[in-house]
Amino acid sequence: MTTSTDITLIGGGIIGLLTARKFYNAGATVTVIDKGLLGKESSWAGGGILLPLYPWRQNQAITLLVKQSLGLYPALASQLSEETGIDPEWNPCGLLITQNPDITAATDWCNHNKITFEEAENMLDGLGTMAVHPLWLPHIAQIRNPRLIKSLKQDLLQKGVRLIENCQLSAINLDNNRVNSIATSIGNLLINELIITAGAWTSELLKQFFPTIRDNSPQISPVKGQMLLFAAKPDTLRTIVLDGDHYLIPRLDGNILAGSTVEGDTFDKSTTPEAKNQISAFALKLLPALKDYPLVKHWAGIRPGTQNGVPYIDRHPEINNLSINAGHFRNGLAMAPASAQLIADLILGRPTSVDPEPYRLNRLV
Known part of the structure; x- marks a missing residue:
């Protein structure tokens, strides 16, 4: 033993x-x-977005842990990069949320939790979206989770x-x-x-x-999510964009992630053409510039869902x-x-x- x-x-x-x-x-x-x-x-x-999607719609218990983690990540990423030589690519690239029909709840949440926000009407060039009270959260970061x-x-x-x-x-x-x-x-x-x-x-x-x-x-129940990766060039997209139920995430090397589905009660990680078509259509509509770049990867993961x-x-x-x-x-x-x-x-x-x-x-x- x-x-x-x-x-x-x-x-x-x-x-x-x-x-x-x-x-x-x-x-x-x-x-x-x-x-x-x-x-x-x-x-x-x-995807590595270091903020819940529409956090003002989430349980307060989630916000408590997220707020503390936001303050811990910069030092964590720096320490790991220095001590291992592997940079987790913590990147405060900001988050653009294009559709906020509950704008009062959104701004109240940001104010209460000291999250900087700005109106974002001038940030929509090149995006194919029907914006509703768009918000820009300039200090929200992402981390490249495989490297982390x-x-x-x-x-x-x-x-x-x-x-x-x-x-x-x-x-x-x-x-x-x-x-x-x-x-x-x-x-x-x-x-x-x-x-x-x-x-x-x-x-x-x-x-x-x-x-x-x-x-x-x-x-705890399994919830499958499928995602796509486009091999774009750096600066094709400079910030995370959340549009409705889906998002785009630009990595430092130019790759852009598009996600994701929410498929309940399955441990089956196989991908489906339906999800690929759905996410691809979203990505190409939101960011038409992606039409110039190949879709190079499609995968699925199993999230731990709770009430x-x-x-x-x-x-x-x-x-x-x-x-x-x-x-x-x-x-x-x-x-x-x-x-x-x-x-x-x-x-x-x-x-x-x-x-x-x-x-x-x-x-x-």
């Missing part, structure tokens, strides 16, 4: 990797296991965090309401503290290995050394640094910087 570390995480997406980093920085030894390759699910597949995952993985390896990929879980062994070990395809691992950070697979994992604790198990999009970040009320940090739906990247901070504070018994109540598991009861 393998010698234990202080913290073991099941799930190595952005939530798991940043949680691991937070515990390492607090002096803990850490192991992260994943059923596949680290960060290759929704963390890799998403690569840099985090390299950072944790350099720190000596144990990262185990392609590791299948076969049993979780309990004794007196504590997890004492887990059985995996690489052998048994002793457990001190176990954190489930398995995204859309969290509920399935808990149902399989903790069948008697369903009253306090998070309700109102609010994640579960809590110690389990029945299993003494079990915690959950999962269920961030479309906003895992935007909420990740603060989510990692919150679960670390709860487990280490430190004061929390946000009220933990909205993220409790027993909100289900």
Whole structure:
């Protein structure tokens, strides 16, 4: 049986990797296991916009984590770039939202949360949209999520965090309401503290290995999203554009992401011609300049959907050394640094910087 570390995480997406980093920085030894390759699910597949779509329409609990994360990302990206040589490309390129019929709610939210905004009627040249009270949020950033995952993985390896990929879980062994070990395809691992950070697979994992604790198990459902990538030239588009239910995201190298669909209750990551045609038609209508550039990639990811999009970040009320940090739906990247901070504070018994109540598991009861 393998010698234990202080913290073991099941799930190595952005939530798991940043949680691991937070515990390492607090002096803990850490192991992260994943059923596949680290960060290759929704963390890799998403767009990397560091703000929820229409945040004034979202639950306040999402805003609390996003606001804290906005303040943490610049230093995080700088540290990772310096220490690993892999730049996550945190880019404060701004966000243009073309259609805001609820403009009063939008500006009230921005004012309350100290998010700079401007009217954007003069920013619509070259865009094919029917604008409604367009808003420009000049300081909103994006991050290139595949590069963020690569840099985090390299950072944790350099720190000596144990990262185990392609590791299948076969049993979780309990004794007196504590997890004492887990059985995996690489052998048994002793457990001190176990954190489930398995995204859309969290509920399935808990149902399989903790069948008697369903009253306090998070309700997380898979939600597929499909996206496209156009190989454009730099400065073809300089800012993120949110238009209705879809968006365009320009990377620093000129590539432009277009997304996305919202397809509920499926773990099937296959792409469909219907989604490709829908997203492509949107992208070419919104930015006609894309007609000069090839569509080079089409992929899908599985988001961890929850009621109102609010994640579960809590110690389990029945299993003494079990915690959950999962269920961030479309906003895992935007909420990740603060989510990692919150679960670390709860487990280490430190004061929390946000009220933990909205993220409790027993909100289900």
